[in-house]
Amino acid sequence: MSDSLILVNTTFAIVATVLLIIRFRVDPVIALLLGASYLGLTAGLGVAGTIEAITKGFGDLMAEIGFLVVFGVLAGSLLRRSGAIERLVETLLRRVGPARMPYALSISVATVLQSIFLDVLVVIIAPLARGLGLRIGRNGTARMVTAMAIGMEVGVVMVVPGIATLALAGVLGVPLGTMLLLGLVVAVPTTVISVAVMQFVFRRGWWDEEKDELPAASAAEPPAGDGGASGAPLAGDAGARSVTRATATATSSVEQTRLLLLFAPVLAALGLIATGAMLDIAEVRIAPLSFVCNPVVALFLGLIGTILVTRHAVGRSAMDEALRDGFRDSGQILVLNGVGGSLALTIKNIGLGDILGQYFSANTAAPLLMVWLIAAILHVAVGSVSISAMTAAGILAPLAPVIGLDPVWIALAAGAGSLFAIHVTSNTFWLLQSLTGLSTRGTLKTFSGGVSVASVVAIAVIIPLSMVLG
Incomplete structure (x- = not known):
């Protein structure tokens, strides 16, 4: 052929898949399978080759990320149930202050909370971001919601164990x-720079509370100072004030210890995975250490630890309910990612990489920009x-071996492009709006605008890094 x-045929298959999802409201799983089937049958794979590509693509990706997705979603559900997320946000506000709160x-x-399923993360963090916005000054809601959206979306496509990150790696x-x-090398500066850009924009007047925020009952403002509360110690009662400060310090210390214990298993798992990567780079082989640093084993150990600390924190009944929720959420994620693997392997097997390789030089910028652009258009x-x-x-x-480009850069560029112009076709867009009290216009400014800035910043970070690191 x-x-x-x-x-x-490849172009038609992709366009048809997009139209089936958008125009005819076909479930993405069915649309992706139809696209893969059409492409395999019309591009020369034949019936047997097409079926093999679809089933093998699904199975290979499940073998690569199946356990990781399930373990990550379960750990996130447990963290949500234990109240660890709310405690983390309150601790950050106390420790870093209002000015640096959007960055924190x-x-x-983007990093420590990426074990949580995206929609669940939105439900947990969005109301907290809105509440914090009321406490950090002018345009606080816009600044906090944007910071949350940037961190959430950058993390899900670039930071392990973000769901899209695991899928791209697979x-x-x-x-x-x-x-x-x-992923961390790219995600952290991308997040910081993007948040800084949006903070600057909002401070320069790109926000109208009357038009960008929906009318709502006024939230109670925090007290201006430490004194004046009902039942507070009298100004001259130095002993009472000393006891109050000591009690507050002790309470804060206990809360921080509890928070650390709740997150410790997941953080330890990520530490083991990072250790394994560094051992591979150094070509060090220690069998017991290689076993526990294997990503599947590390996340499994992290899940076991999270189960134990959650049971201690909220009891067995709440823990069991959190696990049931996690298993339910992980099923739909696995199927959708699996059929994405089917389409990817079909595209690989028809030899598209060799064809496209004729149009690119060894310069890595052009193919990475192409990956970014395709992902942006598709999104x-x-x-x-x-x-x-x-x-x-x-x-x-398939271009990676042709031009000598490490596939990790293709994965990161695809993730960056997929963040561009999130808008009204995204269910997350409407979920975020409903939970933050913003108008559609306000959600477009914060969510769509902020994450689109992150998309552009990310590719600007990725291209020079790929040239330096290879």
Whole structure:
């Protein structure tokens, strides 16, 4: 079959898949399977080859990320049930202060909270972000919601164990330790720079509370100072004030200890994965350490630890309910990511990489920009970060060996592109709006605007890094 016909069929399959999802409201799983089937049958794989690509693509990706997704979602559900998320936000506010709170929240959401299923994370963090916005000054709601959105979306496509991150690593065969280390190298500066840009924009007047926020009952303002509360110690009662300060300090210390214990298993698991990556780079082989640093084993150990601390914190009944919720959420994630793997392997098997490789030089900027652009276009149409990132990565993944490009950069570029122009086709968009009290216009400014800035910043960080690190 001619190269031009393969390109035409591939384009048609992708466009048709997008139209099925958007125009005809076909479930993404069915649309992706139809697209993969059409492409395999029309691009020369035949019946047997097409079925093999679909089933093997699904199975290979499940073997790569199945346990990781389940363990991550379960750990996130347990953390939600234990109240660890709310405690983390309150601790950050006390420790870093209002001015630096947007940065602290966005980095926390992008990194340590990525074990939580995205929609669950929105439900937990969005109301807290709105509440914190009322406490940090002018345009506080806009600044906090934007910071939360940037951290949440950057983390889900770049930071292990973000769901889309695991899927991208699986599709492209990127070692999870490598994805963890380089993902953090890209995600942290991307998040900080993007939040800084949006903070600047909002401070310069790109926010109108009357038009961008929905009318709501006024929230109670925090007290201006330490004194004046009903029942507070009298000004001259130095002994009472001393006891109050000592009690507050002791309470704060206990809360911080509890918070650390709740997050300790997940943080330890991520530490083991990072250790394994560094051992691989140093070519050090220690069998027992290699076993516990394996991502599946590390996250499993982290899940066991999270189960134990959650049971101690909230009891067995609440823990069991959290596990049931986690198993329910993980099922739909696994199926959707699996069929994304089917389409990716079909694209690989038809030889698209060799065809596209003729149009690129060894310069890594052009293919990475192409990955970013394809993912951005797909996301604008489809409205799904995971689907657009995985499809873009699958299309250009075969280019990696042709031009000598490490697949991790393709994964990160696809993730960056999939963040561009999140808008009304995204269910997360409406969920965020309903939980933050913003108008559609306000949600477009905070969520769509902020995450689009992060998309552009990310590719600007990725391209020079790929040239330096190879």
